[in-house]
Amino acid sequence: MSKITAGNYRLPIIEALSPHESFESGANKPLLLTGVDSNGNKGDYVVKFRGAPRMSNEACMRELLAVFIAAQMDIRVVSPVIVNISQNFIELLIGNDTWQYANKSLGLNYGSEYIKRYSTVLPTQDLNNHQLPYAQAIFAFDLAIQNPDRTNEKPNMITDGMEIVIYDHELAFSFIHDIFPNPNPWEIREADLEWVNKHCLLSKIKGKEFDFVEFSQRFDNLDENFWETAKALIPKEWLSNQFDRIKQLLTSICNNKEAFIIELKKLMS
Template identity: 50%
Template sequence: MSKITDTDFHLPIIIPVVFHEQLINSANKPIIVTGIDQSNGEKNEFVVKLRAAERMSEVAFMRELLASFIAIQMGIPVVKPAIVDISTDFVDILKGNPCWQVADKSIGYNYGSLYIVDFYTLVLNQKLNANQLAVAQTIFALDLFIHNMDRTVTKPNMLTNGNEIFILDHEIAFGFVFDLIANDRPGVFRECDNYWISNHCLLPLIKSKSFDYNSFGNKLDCLDTCFWNKSWDLIPKAWQDKAQFDKIKDYLVRIINNKDEFLTEIKKIMS
């Protein structure tokens, strides 16, 4: 997948035309649809999180999209994001379905991602193979960077085909934006971070394994001014929360500017 700063990067706006099913076992009960890319007519299946669903909102969509952009820019496998435009005509198709009411309250832009076939939730009680281990280590380091507390044993939020791993579901990433007392050293974890870090589902699988910390540090350098400007431009205006975006950007830039300190921290945790 192209970096978001590449000229060929494309964030599709999708017009849904066929409803397939609702994933009722997921917290926000997303729906699977067939949709058409309004810019090129390409048809694919997408998973759509409806704005009126549990934990969803415009600003949650912004966080989810921004986390996806960060992963894409750093070359970390993430399900391909999309913007899905729910219309009244599409909602009419859903009448009689349990998801109709939520969809009716979600007219407009909603967060979607390309539905990938032949992938299943990563099984956590099995040893990772060499390909999976390298990706899993990078995913763990990413989650420490963006303070993603939502990758747990009960909700791994990772899909695999036995070789590749893709990450998803980042609407509650950037947990530091909700801190009552801000961390004056963003690259250093506080005692209050120990709980969510120790409960990360990947930690037991990657701990004490060799990891290229310098390579991960180089990935952080991809998050430059051009990246942040492009991210803001790509986020739909209805989802934009400038104060929260700037808080996220400023916090992460401070980590990047002191990345040696941050890399030392994650090395302590992963060693």
């Protein structure tokens, strides 16, 4: 997807038409469906019902914001959409396991374009020279947004053998749940190492050459224009004070990016 600050960026609003299979491996059972956009174009999308486990208005906001940040930092990520779930669509799911979630999700839900011909990045799979730079940037990105949900059990990445594309970020920005927040979020605390060391890419990228200067420059894309554009794109009913807290933390990392890169070097060396 393109950066949201690009002049031609539009976040599609999709009307759900017909359901297909659900993804049983997901904790919240995302559903593959066919939908239509405002121009009458049909396509296949994956929706994460707002009423499913681990989902909520705020989780939808975190999903969307994480994708916006990833694209802004030139990380390959699934293209997001907003999926409208109607009562008629819910009735099509009667007898389906996902009905119980859809029935609590009338209205706007987070979704993404369905990417075909890509496969999951397996924990046992070695990275080739094409995939390595993507993997390194993904790890650095996850560290910045404090995403503990990319593990060997749940990589949340797909590949065509060349690029790696990421998805699934409702548990990102884990600092919002901290009782005692880190006053210097650009520094990695001892407690953070518990989830950092479980990241499925760390062992694959450790000790490999990486352009830390170039990655540091990507933080410059998270300027005030980005945050204003992101806030305007997120449905109002999804917004809460979590948005401002996320903005504050990421901005502090941007303002102290040199110190963050030092921490990143320690982990990746």
